[in-house]
Amino acid sequence: MSSASIIPLLNKWREDITKLMKSSERVAIIHHWDTDGIASAVLMSKLFIHKSFSYHIPRIGLYELDAIDIRSIRNYSPDVIMILDYGVGKDVIEELRRELGGRLIVIDHHITNLKEDLICNPVNIIHNKDGVPSTTWLIRDIFRIERYPTLIALGVAGDYGRYLEKSNLLKIIKDMIREKNISIDQLIKASLMIDACYRCGDYNGIHHARQILRKYGVEKVLEDAILKKNLEYINEEIHEILSEITEIKIEGPIIVFEVETNNYITSYLGRELAYKHNDRIIVLINYVKRLGISYIYVRSYKYSLNRALMELRRKGLYVGGKDNVFVVTCKTKDCEEEKDLTLRVLMKTLSGD
Ligand SMILES: [Mn+2]
Numbered sequence: 001m002s003s004a005s006i007i008p009l010l011n012k013w014r015e016d017i018t019k020l021m022k023s024s025e026r027v028a029i030i031h032h033w034d035t036d037g038i039a040s041a042v043l044m045s046k047l048f049i050h051k052s053f054s055y056h057i058p059r060i061g062l063y064e065l066d067a068i069d070i071r072s073i074r075n076y077s078p079d080v081i082m083i084l085d086y087g088v089g090k091d092v093i094e095e096l097r098r099e100l101g102g103r104l105i106v107i108d109h110h111i112t113n114l115k116e117d118l119i120c121n122p123v124n125i126i127h128n129k130d131g132v133p134s135t136t137w138l139i140r141d142i143f144r145i146e147r148y149p150t151l152i153a154l155g156v157a158g159d160y161g162r163y164l165e166k167s168n169l170l171k172i173i174k175d176m177i178r179e180k181n182i183s184i185d186q187l188i189k190a191s192l193m194i195d196a197c198y199r200c201g202d203y204n205g206i207h208h209a210r211q212i213l214r215k216y217g218v219e220k221v222l223e224d225a226i227l228k229k230n231l232e233y234i235n236e237e238i239h240e241i242l243s244e245i246t247e248i249k250i251e252g253p254i255i256v257f258e259v260e261t262n263n264y265i266t267s268y269l270g271r272e273l274a275y276k277h278n279d280r281i282i283v284l285i286n287y288v289k290r291l292g293i294s295y296i297y298v299r300s301y302k303y304s305l306n307r308a309l310m311e312l313r314r315k316g317l318y319v320g321g322k323d324n325v326f327v328v329t330c331k332t333k334d335c336e337e338e339k340d341l342t343l344r345v346l347m348k349t350l351s352g353d
Contacts, residue, residue, distance in 0.1 A: 063086065063088050090112070137152060245257055270286075274301055294332065295330070317342070
């Protein structure tokens with residue numbers, strides 16, 4: 001991402017955030033429930049070590065105002081609110097501002113429609129094929145951090161999964177974790193242990209993971225009994241599903257799967273399927289019983305999905321994502337209409353119309 005044109009932007013964000021933080025004491029952080037979101041929250045708290053922080057996790061699986069516990073944030077009476085890696089759009093940010101007033105900082109690498117001061121998201125401004133690998137990476141670039149390399153690398157491992165081993169970032173990440181004597185496998189394992197918490201709906205586990213990471217670092221995450229147990233539990237279902245899942249349809253480069261799961265393992269399954277079918281676009285329709293939500297997960301390591309994402313958003317679907325992955329959320333079990341529309345739009349945007 002270090003293309004020259006973005007440097008003035010990063011500088012401005014750094015100056016603006018630093019200035020705002022100088023006049024703030026209490027900071028409420030709303031962070032994504034996944035590894036990158038957690039690592040980003042830890043990173044920001046370390047950068048501004050003398051401030052007071054409270055941490056808020058949105059309702060797992062949802063990206064909307066209702067997912068955010070406004071009351072608990074208001075009770076904390078923060079001087080500034082930071083939203084990290086959460087991928088929400090303009091309407092949510094505006095509603096949040098209306099509800100809570102005050103000052104808002106957003107740092108994110110998801111594709112959103114946000115463009116204004118203190119919305120630090122280069123993805124919306126500069127369209128780079130490789131995007132920004134993680135929010136921790138973006139924080140590193142904004143604040144020119146040379147410390148906390150393992151924490152920054154963890155965010156990338158969280159968002160890449162084992163695809164990291166094939167990515168062109170591998171060498172850089174390896175260098176970053178060398179000083180702590182951690183291997184790539186261990187880094188990925190740590191991110192899976194942390195992500196197991198949101199996958200099984202363990203909010204306390206998410207807070208716990210963040211505290212371990214903040215106090216002791218990645219090494220202790222790997223040894224943590226609660227996180228180990230969560231990962232074991234999640235792995236059981238993952239292995240069961242992956243051993244029996246078969247496609248329900250193949251259309252051009254698109255391959256479609258459909259499955260019901262107890263846990264929110266959509267992104268893991270989707271990544272595995274995309275990894276296995278890496279010359280295609282995989283579409284995974286996953287009803288998650290725990291959440292009562294159906295997801296249409298689309299990922300490709302070959303095709304850019306940006307246009308399809310934008311088009312589906314324009315057509316009113318609830319879509320979040322990045323260049324090589326997006327997810328349509330359906331708050332009901334049935335998602336036939338959304339499924340048909342997604343497949344149609346994918347075919348259309350691929351054919352280049
Ligand atoms: Mn992320």
